[in-house]
Amino acid sequence: MTGPGKDFPILAKEIYGKRLVYLDNAATSQKPNSVIDTISDFYRSDNSNIHRGVHYLSEVSSERYEEAREKVSSFIGADEPAEVTFTAGTTDSINQVARSLEPVLRGNEVLITGVEHHSDIVPWQLAGARLRAIPMDEGCDLLTDSIEITDRTKLIAVSHASNVLGSVNPVREVTRIAKEHDIPVLVDAAQSIQHIPIDVKDIGCDFLAFSGHKMYAATGIGVLYTSERFSEIMPARGGGGMVDKVTLEGTTYLKPPLRYEAGTPHIAGAISIGAAIDYMQGIGMDKIRRDEHEVYSYARERLLETDGVTVYGNTGQMCGSISFNLENIHHYDTGMILDKMGIAVRTGHHCAQPLMRTLGIEGTVRASFALYNTKDDADALIDGIGKVRMMYS
Numbered sequence: 001m002t003g004p005g006k007d008f009p010i011l012a013k014e015i016y017g018k019r020l021v022y023l024d025n026a027a028t029s030q031k032p033n034s035v036i037d038t039i040s041d042f043y044r045s046d047n048s049n050i051h052r053g054v055h056y057l058s059e060v061s062s063e064r065y066e067e068a069r070e071k072v073s074s075f076i077g078a079d080e081p082a083e084v085t086f087t088a089g090t091t092d093s094i095n096q097v098a099r100s101l102e103p104v105l106r107g108n109e110v111l112i113t114g115v116e117h118h119s120d121i122v123p124w125q126l127a128g129a130r131l132r133a134i135p136m137d138e139g140c141d142l143l144t145d146s147i148e149i150t151d152r153t154k155l156i157a158v159s160h161a162s163n164v165l166g167s168v169n170p171v172r173e174v175t176r177i178a179k180e181h182d183i184p185v186l187v188d189a190a191q192s193i194q195h196i197p198i199d200v201k202d203i204g205c206d207f208l209a210f211s212g213h214k215m216y217a218a219t220g221i222g223v224l225y226t227s228e229r230f231s232e233i234m235p236a237r238g239g240g241g242m243v244d245k246v247t248l249e250g251t252t253y254l255k256p257p258l259r260y261e262a263g264t265p266h267i268a269g270a271i272s273i274g275a276a277i278d279y280m281q282g283i284g285m286d287k288i289r290r291d292e293h294e295v296y297s298y299a300r301e302r303l304l305e306t307d308g309v310t311v312y313g314n315t316g317q318m319c320g321s322i323s324f325n326l327e328n329i330h331h332y333d334t335g336m337i338l339d340k341m342g343i344a345v346r347t348g349h350h351c352a353q354p355l356m357r358t359l360g361i362e363g364t365v366r367a368s369f370a371l372y373n374t375k376d377d378a379d380a381l382i383d384g385i386g387k388v389r390m391m392y393s
């Protein structure tokens with residue numbers, strides 16, 4: 001294997017005696033050797049709990065953990081590492097914001113989009129907010145001119161890129177409008193952080209959430225960026241490591257970021273995000289964006305040219321995922337047959353039931369791309385689809 005794929009040992013695997021064509025990256029990405037080695041080296045030589053010990057190993061792990069925070073901070077263009085909190089993932093990040101803002105959100109409204117993942121829907125409902133979606137056109141492009149903000153709107157929460165369609169939302173335009181009304185914006189970057197260079201100051205959001213496992217790092221770790229403006233909100237969770245003084249009468253909290261990291265965090269996970277960032281920066285985010293775009297556009301064009309294939313969504317900028325269906329063939333059957341050819345895709349509603357309702361379908365087949373996918377992978381998918389159609393003709 002040539003190109004970045006050679007750095008990912010799992011891609012050398014055969015499935016049913018066939019070359020693995022891994023196109024389920026929106027669910028989770030594979031890991032390069034450098035990330036795998038970083039995790040095992042940490043447990044082999046540096047493992048200890050952080051921020052509490054006076055001993056040597058504890059200092060080493062604390063330093064490595066904080067170094068990972070610094071890498072994240074500069075990777076997303078934050079002002080300082082204190083704006084970066086490690087969480088368990090995108091879902092956890094959004095739930096923490098929902099819990100912290102619950103006193104403001106309860107009985108009020110959160111503006112979202114019609115393509116959101118359940119993770120950017122359910123936490124707001126649990127916090128007692130009502131949801132309204134920003135209108136979109138037929139291709140699922142947001143109609144930012146139609147954003148309507150009322151007295152009850154307390155937050156706008158939008159995904160940067162859809163995990164289903166691959167559509168990129170105009171988040172900069174959304175934050176510009178939100179600022180006119182002094183409303184905070186949360187950006188769910190779970191499907192953009194691995195594909196597009198991101199600068200939180202340029203986007204102008206107050207919160208940005210993403211997961212490690214979709215950007216070549218470990219599962220169970222994620223990030224919540226919180227702008228300085230919201231640095232003193234109520235912590236969503238309490239416990240060890242985040243407090244200054246605790247008495248039975250009351251407690252005072254540490255400053256961010258530790259204020260938001262109750263309990264022992266996923267230390268190796270955080271360090272794995274640092275290693276994944278090193279890996280991506282070694283290639284260069286602009287190069288990743290360019291090369292992926294070439295493969296993505298190629299796959300999309302070939303799908304659009306294939307008879308009996310419906311491709312969903314069409315916006316000015318796209319990345320990562322492509323959702324489609326084959327005429328008269330259930331998405332699940334398509335996925336099962338592709339699997340037998342060694343092609344890993346995902347089928348179903350992709351945690352976006354409201355979007356499925358809008359599209360008038362139950363589910364799709366989703367092929368989602370990462371930096372190691374090639375035009376050969378796209379060709380294998382198209383060939384596979386041809387075979388599926390033949391079986392059903």
Ligand SMILES: *Cc1c(COP(=O)(O)O)cnc(C)c1O
Pocket residue numbers: 026088089090091092117119120159161162163188190191211
């Ligand atoms: C995957 C995903 C999430 C949830 O991420 P977890 O890692 O499962 O917490 C949220 N939003 C989008 C757009 C996603 O793709």
